[in-house]
Amino acid sequence: MxxxxxxxxxxxxxxxxxxGAEIGTRYRGDMSGTGTTLPLALIRPRAVAEIATALRLANEAGIAMVPQGGLTGLAGGANPGAGAIALSLERWSGVEEVDAQAGTMTxxxxxxxxxxxxxAASAGFLLPLDLGSRGSAQVxxxxxxNxxxxxxxxxxxxxxxxxxLEVVLAxxxxxxxLNKMLKNNAGxxxxxxxxGSEGTLGIITRIVFRLRPLPRSxxxxxxxxxxxxxILELLRRAEGELGGPSAFEVMWPDFYRFVTAHPTTKSQPLPPDHGLYVLIEHQGNDAAADPERFETFLGGALEDGLxxxxxxxxxxxxxxxxxxxxxxxxxDTLxxxxxxxxxxxxxxxxxxAAACRQKLLARWPAxxxxxxxxxxxxxxxxxxICVSVPYRAGEGMHDVDELVYATVRDFEGSVSAEHGIGTLKRDYLGHSRSPAEIAVMRRLKAALDPRGILNPGKVI
Structure with a gap:
């Protein structure tokens, strides 16, 4: 070592x-709270050549290398473990180019x-990717x-x-x-x-994003x-009459009642006795006409009982x-x-939702x-889904995971929509992927990372 x-x-x-103590506690893991072990070392390169050198040396020594971004993940994907080296990308930061003619950003x-x-906004464009941790999550x-x-x-x-993309292999x-073309079928x-491979096949170092025009309303x-x-019919109408909403966020009554009654929220837009709630956002390019068009859409939905x-x-x-x-x-206060x-x-x-709720409250009574x-x-x-239940002796988070993911499997869903697999969902990957699919994933891993140094123990 x-x-x-x-x-x-x-x-x-x-x-x-x-x-050792030079590393501090921040680099032990992501926001899942499951990373508790100090890594063997932390490296913070400032250039792609340095990242490549670090990977080459780690690969030759057979030492695990775990890439870390803003550490906002929720699946344990950035947890390094005691024998691994954490590779932080925080010093390799900056917007290199906004190409207004191509509508791209590097x-x-x-x-x-x-x-x-x-x-992007300063150049008159929208980078559509957006999430709550935007201030600290790294691209x-x-x-x-993904x-x-x-x-x-x-x-x-x-x-x-x-x-x-630019990627450094194991x-x-x-x-x-660093392709800027929408059409490129050269191989x-x-x-x-x-x-979406969570750093298990290579470490991403540069990205070319496709930009869109800034909305005017x-x-x-x-x-x-x-x-x-x-709700489903309302969504279809929004797609047809508004050209598609930019956000369509649905809340079930159990969520809405708890959140709006809590003092941290300080807002209750509507009474808490309805069947479902939805936040609709529409972004358009006509600041004069779009608001009226939006109100007309909502008026029609009210008249028709949607x-x-x-x-x-x-x-x-x-x-x-x-x-x-x-x-x-x-x-988060639960x-x-x-x-x-x-x-x-x-x-x-x-x-x-109904089936999952029934199973949860049957196991842990309401x-x-x-x-x-x-x-x-x-x-x-x-x-x-947010679950807070009083565990009995011998129970814990794993019991809740088993119940929820088994129900997802029964409904032919995916155990991960957008947070990745990391370590926390690895045991449940087979609920959503066939043995043949997982076998192909492992073949790709073996081909690109034969010594298994890149973020080992994650995804597959």
Missing amino acids: GDIIAALRLELGADQVLT VRAGTPLETAQEA GGNVAT AGGNRVIRYGMARALVLG DGTVLTN FDLKQLFI TSTAFCAAPDYPS IADAVIARNEKEVQDFWRVREGLAL PHLVNFDVSLPMGRIDDF GPESHAAFFGHIGDSNLH
């Missing part, structure tokens, strides 16, 4: 290779998402986990926004294809191997609907109040909270200490 540390310090400089992997968004991690967020319904996952080979699209409404079929009530945000404060409800930060990020066929989401809250983007099949 001492040999690899000495080699890294010789090649990279002593200031870039930290060990960004270093360690750049915070919000920094990239602001640079390399976003792409490595991040989603609030605008997937209109713009797609991170995968849909990436035109080109042996230090730098694979550069295999190798970037797709690395998007944003209209936001909080609505109440009688039932789930009405929604029972609605309130439109008239200023930025009201927009923030609506989103504060949807963000559901009040749930004890023993277990969060889930799953996908289901859109037409079966409400049936899944009461003031039992909570099961459901909410999600829905238009992209994504459902979030």
Whole structure:
């Protein structure tokens, strides 16, 4: 172990290779709270050549290398473990170019998402990728986990926004294809191997994002609907009449009642006695006509009974109040909270929620200490579940995981919608992927990382 540390310090400089107490606690793991072990070392390179050198040396020594971005992940994907080296991309940061003619942006992997968004906006463009941790999450991690967020319904996952990548392979080979073209079928699209692979096949160092025009108007409404079929019809109408919403966030009553009653939320847009709630956001390009068009859409939905009530945000404060409800930060105050990020066929989401709730409350009977809250983007099949129950002796989070993921499997869904697999969902990957699919994943891993040094123990 001492040999690899000495080699890294010789090649990279002593200031870039930290060990022991020099590392601190931040680099032990991500926001899942499951990383508790100090890594063998932490390296913080400032250039792609240094990243390549570090990987080459680690590969030759057979030492695990675990890439780390903003450490905002929730699946344990950035946890290094005692015998591994953590490779932080935080010093490899910056927007290298905004190409206004191509409508693209080239960004270093360690750049915070919000920094990239602001640079795009300053040039008159929108970088559609957006999530709550935008201020600290790094774009390399976003792409490595194929991040989603609030605008997937209109713009797609991170995968849909990436035109080109630069990646360093396990042996230090730098694979550069900073493509700016939407159409490019010159052989295999190798970037797709690395998007969503969570650093197990290569370490992303540069990204070319496809940009969109900045919207000229944003209209936001909080609505109440009688039932789930009405929600689906409302979504279809929004797609047809508005050209598609930029956000369509659905909340079940258990979520809405708890969040709006909590003092941290300070907002209750509508009474708590409706069947479902939905936050709709529409971004358009006609600041004069779009608000009226949005109100006409909502008026038609009210007349036809698709929604029972609605309130439109008239200023930025009201927009923030609506989103504060949807963000559901009040749930973080619950004890023993277990969060889930799953996908289901859109037409079966409400049936899944009912079945999952029934199973949870049968195992841990309903009461003031039992909570099961459901909410999600829905238009992209994504459902979030927050569970807080009083565990009995011998029980714990694993028991909740088993119940929820078994129900996801029964409904032919995915155990991970946008948070990745990491370590926390690895045992349940077979609930959503066939043995043949997992075998192919392992063959790809063996081909690109034969010594198994890249983020070992994650995904597969």
